[in-house]
Amino acid sequence: MTTLPQSTTRKLGLVIDLDTCVGCHACVISCKGWNTENYGAPLSDTDAYGADPSGTFLNRVHSFEVKPPILKDQPAPEAQLIHFPKSCLHCEDAPCVTVCPTGASYKRVEDGIVLVNESDCIGCGLCAWACPYGAREMDAVEKVMKKCTLCVDRIYNENLPEEDREPACVRTCPAGARHFGDFADPDSNVSKLSAERGGMDLMPEQGTKPVNKYLPPRPKDTLSEGAGDIDILAPYLEPVAQEAKGFLGWLDKTLEKL
Amino acid sequence: MHPAPSVIFFTVFSGIGFGLLAFLGLGFPNVSGLTAFAFFVIAYLCAVGGLIASTFHLGHPERAMKAFTQWRSSWLSREGICAVVALLVMALYGAGLVFLGERWGLLGLIGTIFSLLTVFTTSMIYTQLKTIPRWNTPATPAMFMSYALAGGALLSGQITWAMALLAVAAIVQVVVWMQGDGAFAGSGSTLAAATGLGADGAVRAFEPPHTGTNYLLKEFAFVVGRKHGMKLRIIGIVLMAVLPVLLLAASFSHLIALLAVVSHIAGALTTRWLFFAEAEHVVGLYYGKR
Numbered sequence: 001m002t003t004l005p006q007s008t009t010r011k012l013g014l015v016i017d018l019d020t021c022v023g024c025h026a027c028v029i030s031c032k033g034w035n036t037e038n039y040g041a042p043l044s045d046t047d048a049y050g051a052d053p054s055g056t057f058l059n060r061v062h063s064f065e066v067k068p069p070i071l072k073d074q075p076a077p078e079a080q081l082i083h084f085p086k087s088c089l090h091c092e093d094a095p096c097v098t099v100c101p102t103g104a105s106y107k108r109v110e111d112g113i114v115l116v117n118e119s120d121c122i123g124c125g126l127c128a129w130a131c132p133y134g135a136r137e138m139d140a141v142e143k144v145m146k147k148c149t150l151c152v153d154r155i156y157n158e159n160l161p162e163e164d165r166e167p168a169c170v171r172t173c174p175a176g177a178r179h180f181g182d183f184a185d186p187d188s189n190v191s192k193l194s195a196e197r198g199g200m201d202l203m204p205e206q207g208t209k210p211v212n213k214y215l216p217p218r219p220k221d222t223l224s225e226g227a228g229d230i231d232i233l234a235p236y237l238e239p240v241a242q243e244a245k246g247f248l249g250w251l252d253k254t255l256e257k258l
Numbered sequence: 259m260h261p262a263p264s265v266i267f268f269t270v271f272s273g274i275g276f277g278l279l280a281f282l283g284l285g286f287p288n289v290s291g292l293t294a295f296a297f298f299v300i301a302y303l304c305a306v307g308g309l310i311a312s313t314f315h316l317g318h319p320e321r322a323m324k325a326f327t328q329w330r331s332s333w334l335s336r337e338g339i340c341a342v343v344a345l346l347v348m349a350l351y352g353a354g355l356v357f358l359g360e361r362w363g364l365l366g367l368i369g370t371i372f373s374l375l376t377v378f379t380t381s382m383i384y385t386q387l388k389t390i391p392r393w394n395t396p397a398t399p400a401m402f403m404s405y406a407l408a409g410g411a412l413l414s415g416q417i418t419w420a421m422a423l424l425a426v427a428a429i430v431q432v433v434v435w436m437q438g439d440g441a442f443a444g445s446g447s448t449l450a451a452a453t454g455l456g457a458d459g460a461v462r463a464f465e466p467p468h469t470g471t472n473y474l475l476k477e478f479a480f481v482v483g484r485k486h487g488m489k490l491r492i493i494g495i496v497l498m499a500v501l502p503v504l505l506l507a508a509s510f511s512h513l514i515a516l517l518a519v520v521s522h523i524a525g526a527l528t529t530r531w532l533f534f535a536e537a538e539h540v541v542g543l544y545y546g547k548r
Contacts, residue, residue, distance in 0.1 A: 003331045018455075028467070053470045060467035062544055064449075068459035081464060082455060086544065095388065101334035102324035120324055123317015126334055128477065129259075132389045132447070134541035137473040143317025200454040203540065205446040206388055214454055 004097055008112035011183040012150055013090050013211035014170065015190045015199060019218045021177040023063055023083030027169035031059040031087070031148075034168035039153040040118050044141035056139045058148045059087040059169055066217075082217055085178070087169070088135035088148035089202065089210035090114050096127035096136060096147075104145075112184075112211060113152055118144045132206045155180075183211055259390065260480045261534035268312035269380060270526045272341075273402060275305025276373040277410025279348050283370030285361060286416050294355040300413060302345070309341060333386055337379035344372035377406040391445035392438040392537045397430070404430045405526060412502060412522055417510060421503050424522070428499035431529060435491060438536070442548065447540045449548075463546025478539035479547045490532055498525025 035058055036042040045055035062084040068077040090107075094114050097105045104120035105127050107113070116127075121144040128136040128145060136147045151167035154160060164171060170178040181190035190213070193199070199213030244252050278301040281287075282294075289297060313319040326342075328335040348369040354360045381402035384393040408423035449463065450456025502518035502525075542548045 025467075054472055055468075055470075056473065057467075060472075062463065062467050063465035064453055064455060065462045065464040066455050066458045066460070067462070077459075080458070082453070084453060086467075098331040099334065099383075099386065101326075101328050101332045101338065102321065103328050104324075120321065121318065122321045122325060124315070124325075124334065125317075125477065126383065128473075129539070130387055130389060132452075132540045134474045134478070134544060138317060138477075140473070202454060203447060203452050205451055206540070216454060217458070 004092075004094060004107055005109045008092075008108065009110050009184070011090075011092070011112045011211050012155070012181070013112070013183050013190065013213070014087075014150075014167070015179040015181075015193050015213050015215060016085055017177040017179070017193075017197075017215040018082050018084060019177075019197075019215060020175045021061075021083040021085060022175045023061055023081075024174065025061050026172050026174060027085055027178060028057060028059050028061055030168040030172035032057055034151060034154070035146075035149070039149065040116075041139055041142035041144055041146065043146060044139050046140050054140070056137050056146050058135075058137070058146060059085060060134075061085045078220070080217065080220060085169070086133060086135070086202075087212075088114060088150075089133060089208070089212040090148075090150065092209035092211060093207060095130040095132075095206075095208060099126045099130045101126070111182075113150045114147070115149055115152065116145050116147055118142075121145050132203050132208065133210075150180075183213075259534045259537040259539060260477050261531050262315050264311050264314040266527060266530045266534065268308045269402070270308070270405075270523065270530050271304045271311070272308030272380065273377055273406040274409035274413060274523070274526070275301050275303070275308060276341075276344060276376050277406035277408070278413040279305060279344065279373040279410070280370045280407070281410045281414035281416065283348060283351060283366035283368075283373065285363070285366060286414055286419075288361070290355045290359045290361070292356075294352065297414070298348075298352040298356065301348075304413075305341075305345065333379055333382040337376060337383060340372050340376040340379050344369060344376050347372060374403070374406070377402055389540050390537050391441040391447070391540070394445075395437060395441065397434045397437055401427075401430050401434045408499070409522060409526065412515075412519055415515065417506050420518075421506050424499040424503050428495055431495060431498070442538050445540070447543065449543045449546070452540070452543045463544070466545055474541055475545060475547075479542045479545060480535060481547070484535065487532065487536060490528055494525050494528035494532060496525065497521050498529055501525075 032043055043056040045053065047053050064082045064084055065079050066082055067079045070076050090112055094107055097107050097114060101124065102120045102122055104117045106115060108115065123138060123143040123145065125138055128138060136145050139146050154167060155165050157165060166180045170180045179190050179193055181188040183191055185191060194213040197215040199215055201210050202214060243249065282297055282301060313322055316322060325335055325338050329339055347365060351362055351365045351369050354362050378399055381399040385398040388394050404427040408420065408427040411420035411423045449461045453461055455461045501521045505514050505518040538548055
């Protein structure tokens with residue numbers, strides 16, 4: 001049934017730390033790998049080695065530039081580059097679920113994960129139209145809607161060692177920028193982290209009430225302090241030998257004269 | 259939005275078909291026998307043809323029956339149910355007119371109501387989407403309804419009604435454009451809100467996630483032909499309403515009526531293409547396309 005549950009017992013989701021994400025795209029690759037080899041239709045690529053490659057991804061990393069405003073009498077502040085992973089936010093008020101005509105899209109009562117039952121999906125694409133975040137992609141080969149499952153086939157999988165029972169993107173992140181947990185529990189790692197660092201919603205004006213939270217980047221050190229000379233090693237890198245001596249010096253001078 | 263031909267044909271022809279059925283259900287024109295048969299054939303060709311066209315953009319049309327199950331929450335599901343009820347009721351009503359020469363007024367009225375509900379539910383599929391501010395307004399159902407009624411009046415040969423309703427459709431369409439052009443800016447969705455990074459300064463999309471294209475860009479970031487938008491709007495509204503009204507006002511013959519219908523459909527296809535092509539989805543913000 002594509003009506004949303006009144007409330008969910010748990011609210012599983014991710015905290016994504018924009019301060020520590022280095023933009024390596026490892027989460028993109030591990031997500032594609034796990035979700036191609038395991039549950040559901042594989043994530044296809046079309047024209048993968050040709051001129052116009054395209055593929056289905058459940059997680060994509062954008063990069064944004066943030067340019068602080070120039071204040072009077074101050075040197076222009078440095079722009080920041082923010083790497084920005086984006087996947088399904090498992091919204092409490094998920095607009096993608098209610099538009100589904102077949103009941104293929106649903107939000108689980110037990111943990112709040114938004115899933116697609118692929119054998120019921122007619123591939124109309126309306127759920128992708130309803131999602132403001134671009135979290136759903138129609139697979140070009142399988143013709144069904146694909147989306148992040150929060151690795152539902154890992155997190156409860158007792159065949160995996162306990163440390164692997166978290167989403168593939170979280171498990172693989174080398175910077176520790178992704179965290180997985182239950183937002184319904186105020187004492188969970190993600191709830192605490194989000195409260196501590198001011199976890200924010202994406203596009204709050206859309207009224208989707210996303211479960212996943214993003215931690216804003218911390219203010220950066222000011223690079224322009226200290227009269228402009230920013231490299232303390234620079235003096236040591238001065239050229240040592242300005243002029244050639246000995247045989248090479250003679251050769252240099254002789255060749256100059258020719 | 260990507261203007262898929264199947265969806266453009268579906269909305270235009272099913273709108274006209276159900277518009278015609280709505281008039282036939284009320285007894286305009288009051289026909290029976292073979293004449294009624296001809297009218298119903300045209301109406302069903304448009305309505306059913308449009309519905310069949312709509313299945314062409316489905317990834318798995320063989321599962322289309324499942325789409326009747328979620329009427330509690332989904333406008334797309336409600337549309338399917340209304341369409342089937344309208345077509346069944348009108349088939350019975352039409353059979354009465356064609357084969358028995360009997361006009362069952364109550365059945366016709368029910369058919370009219372469900373025909374108009376079908377057009378309304380179609381329009382709500384687009385209207386409900388907060389992600390596309392241009393569509394997320396009561397003007398969208400007004401536009402779909404006014405098109406269906408104008409097309410229905412035109413095809414059912416109600417000259418006076420057709421001229422009046424075509425004028426109404428034209429006015430509603432102009433209002434939709436004027437309102438729609440400021441809708442995205444007025445929606446409050448910006449790159450700053452989309453990323454949450456606005457507090458630190460001006461946000462700019464620096465690098466997309468992939469060097470190639472993807473489903474999202476193909477489906478939601480369609481910009482081809484937008485530079486001809488104004489020209490197409492003028493062509494569309496002239497063909498859809500102005501020319502048919504002038505033709506109907508000049509004199510009436512079957513040839514002129516046919517010309518008016520052809521012109522109206524060509525215009526409606528043009529404005530419907532613009533309806534999709536000019537619609538901006540908020541996900542384009544993440545790609546620096548808005």
